[in-house]
Amino acid sequence: MASDQQLSTKHVLGIKYLTAADVELILDTALQFKEVINRPIKKVPSLRDTTVANLFFENSTRTRISFELAEKRLSADTVNFSAASSSVKKGETLLDTVNNILAMKVDMVVMRHPAPGAHHFLASKIDASIVNAGDGTHEHPTQALLDAYSMRDALGGDLRGKKICIFGDITHSRVALSNVFCLQKLGAKVRVCGPPTLIPKHMRSLGVEVSYNVDESLAWCDVANVLRIQLERQDTKFIPSLREYNRHFGITRERVDRLDKPVVIMHPGPINRGVEIDTAVADSEHSIILEQVENGVAVRMAVLYLLAARRKEG
Amino acid sequence: MPVLRVIHDCDRFALTIERLCRHLIEEHGDFANTCLVGVQTGGVQLAERLRDKLTQMGVTDYDYGKLDITFYRDDFRTAKGPLTPQQTEIDFLVENKRVILVDDVLYSGRTTLSALTALNHFGRPAQVELLVMVDRRFRRSLPIKANYRGITVDSLHDEYVEVQWAETHGKDQIILTGSE
Structure with missing residues (x-):
């Protein structure tokens, strides 16, 4: 693998928007993270200066836990949000909710939303990197x-x-x-x-x-x-x-x-x-x-790591 | 125009490898509680070469591993360091072991610092020593010193020292690249 490989995009909104080289890079990087998560101490400091918000507007068990574990094993700070117990119930819009969270200096957003395309909408409005954790019946x-x-x-x-x-x-x-x-x-x-x-x-x-x-x-x-x-x-x-x-x-x-x-x-x-x-x-x-399920943590670590690397460069 | 100068040729290179191995045997005896860990990628090539020589000298029974420090680099946020990780292959714990960390060039000391951090994830070693082929002794950024060194090079900041290997460059040698 070349040492200067980067993702072609600052978001992972869907596989459709990744190149074949992006997919290969993520899978090859995940291979090394699989080794990390099988060590006695399963943590690396790569994302110690990165804050990730997990926004789940839909139910999730394994995806949310998997992302959270991936973030913690990369030493990122994480904040979790679930629509069921939030101001969304009081009528707040998606953009307002996310902008309020980003005002607290969040670098990356992992989001699951029932509306296909919600991530594209957000990507056009905010600066943080967005990872799609499922949008309706569209992509995961x-x-x-x-x-x-x-x-x-x-x-x-x-x-x-x-x-x-x-x-x-x-x-x-x-x-x-x-x-x-x-x-x-x-x-x-x-x-x-x-x-x-x-x-x-x-x-x-x-x-x-x-x-x-x-x-x-x-x-x-x-x-x-x-x-x-x-x-x-x-x-x-x-x-x-x-x-x-x-x-x-x-x-x-x-x-x-x-x-x-x-x-x-x-x-x-x-x-x-x-x-x-x-x-x-x-x-x-x-x-x-x-x-x-095990590989999910390694793959999500690779996605977050590569997006973070791209943010640093950008 | 950049100029290349061979500062350690093939014959002296082989002698240096042999001297380093003899020094290791002198310090570690039968290697009963010793592990040899190469830092990706240059350190692994050096460690492989040391391993071959140690085998010829009858030392075979010790733990051997490869350590990648990409995820531990302190320059990750500046994206100047290598981004794509290499393989880490340490299938043993370093708990209470004497670890010989192997790298090709010691310059600022930052790679060694990252390697020490990474190594701690495999247990608490009794002792860690550093073996390098080239010690660029000036311009160190951190208080790090090699226990075993192949050659010591006094070079300027804008010069570059590279350890070349027969497998990848056709010849074992050390070159110095600098401006005219």
Whole structure:
């Protein structure tokens, strides 16, 4: 790796806006942070002069904890904000909320927001670096980066030519879109598979294969990234019932046992066991679901570190 | 025009490596409680060379690691230092061990300070010593001194000393670059 590599952007708003070199740089840097978080003392002083605000306007467990751990392991000062217990409830606008927090000299903002594009709006208004921790059904870039990191880890490095299938609720998933952009930048072949009602028509225009046949797709892929059915985002009926979904589209033990090769099983969580994936598959030897969580901290450390380095330069 | 001057040629380079190893054996005996840690990237190349020589001299049983100090640099906020980290590979604890920190050039002392901070994340060593191939003894910014040194170079501030390796430059030698 060259010593002068920088991200091409001061924000991480989505994978779509990163170059392939950015993605490679983040994943290569994360490799070194993975070593750091496995040391007896899992902390480096790189961001000791940086303050990061974690603004979560939507519920989150692992992403918020993962970002907070990443920030603390980089020695950054952190402030946490959750919409449920804030002045947002009193009618304050997003820009006012963020400007008030930035007035307290915050350098970077990690934000999850239900409105797609909220991060772009903020990026045009404020000076701090912004990391998108999920915007509605649009993008979740750090999840895609940690997924790609985990796939590279599981498949021994290069993803070029590797076959990755994303199963499940593609329509309501921000992880799916970010995964597609990320994997394509790394040269992988990407397919989505699920019920026709949960796969948006524009998927083919992104150069993604579309399949409605789970068995055939499982046999095709090297990695199965299984997504959750997002009932909270579905205002109409997209599937007859969860039981029927499991029968026709779930990644079940029987389906996996019928395969003549091992398939790496991934899931970004939270898992609906018995719906999109069976417990026996989620906990099987081919599952790297918990590795994804561990890798998430290393990847987020890399993102924050590289953004901070760019801020210093700018 | 910048000029290059070889200040330590290939033959003397090999002799210096041998002398450093003999000095280490004199101080550390059988290396029973010793670890050798190279600082990325020049220090690792030197440490590898010392390791080869120590093996020839019959010293093989000690911990060996590579330490990257990128995340510990005090110039991170000025973005002048290398940004992209290299590999750290220390699969042992340095708790109560005698550590020989190896670097190619000692100049301001800031790299060594960062390396000492980084090393503390792997335990509390009983002792840390510093071995360098080149000691640019003037212009030190911090109170840091090498225990073992290959050569001592008195150079001007705008001069640059580089340790070159057969693997990367085709020849083991030390050059000094300066203005005419």
